Amino acid sequence: xxxxxxxxxxxxxxxxxxxxxxxxxxxxxxxxxxxxxxxxxxxxxxxxxxxxxxxxxxxxxxxxxxxxxxxxxxxxxxxxxxxxxxxxxxxxxxxxxxxxxxxxxxxxxxxxxxxxxxxxxxxxxxxxxxxxxxxxxxxxxxxxx
Numbered sequence: 031x032x033x034x035x036x037x038x039x040x041x042x043x044x045x046x047x048x049x050x051x052x053x054x055x056x057x058x059x060x061x062x063x064x065x066x067x068x069x070x071x072x073x074x075x076x077x078x079x080x081x082x083x084x085x086x087x088x089x090x091x092x093x094x095x096x097x098x099x100x101x102x103x104x105x106x107x108x109x110x111x112x113x114x115x116x117x118x119x120x121x122x123x124x125x126x127x128x129x130x131x132x133x134x135x136x137x138x139x140x141x142x143x144x145x146x147x148x149x150x151x152x153x154x155x156x157x158x159x160x161x162x163x164x165x166x167x168x169x170x171x172x173x174x175x
Contacts, residue, residue, distance in 0.1 A: 037161045038154045046154055050147025054078065056140040064129065077119045078141060084112030085145040086152045093156060113145075 038046075057078050061071050088109040094101045120141055124134045 036157070038157050042150070043154050046147055046150035048147070049143055050151050053140045053142070053144030053147050054082070057137060057144060060133070060136055060140065064133070066127070066129075070123075070127070073123060074120070074137070077116055077123065078144060080112070081116035081120070081141060081145055082148045084109060084116050085148050088113050089149045089152045090156075093153070117141075 058075070061074050064071065066074075091101045091106050091109050095106070120138070124137055127134065129137075
C-alpha cells in the first residue's frame with residue numbers, strides 16, 4: 031500500500047520553523063528575565079524540553095500508524111501521557127508561581143506555540159524525506175545472464 035504525501039510548501043516550512051523558534055525563544059527569554067530562583071527556572075526549562083521531545087515523539091508515532099509502520103500500544107500511550115504530563119507540569123508550576131497573570135499567559139502561549147512548531151517541523155521533515163524517496167529512481171541490480 032502506497033501513501034501519497036504532498037510536498038509541503040516553502041511558506042508552511044518557513045512558518046513552522048518560525049513558530050518553533052519564536053515559541054521556544056520567547057519562552058527562554060521570558061524565563062531569563064523572570065523574577066524566579068535558579069531552580070524554578072531550571073524546572074521550566076526542563077518542562078519545555080520535555081514537552082518538545084514528547085510532542086515530536088507523539089507526532090512520529092501517529093504518522094507511523096498512518097503509514098502502517100508498527101508502533102506498540104505501550105509506546106503510543108507513553109507518548110500521549112508525556113505530552114499531557116508536560117502540559118500538566120507547566121500548569122501546576124505556573125499555578126504556584128509568583129508571577130503576574132499576564133506573565134503566566136505568556137508562558138502558556140509560548141509553550142504551546144513551540145510545541146505546535148515542533149510537531150509541524152517534524153511533519154515537514156518527514157514529508158520531505160518521503161518525497162525524496164519517492165522521487166529517487168529505484169535501483170535494481172543487474173541479473174547475470
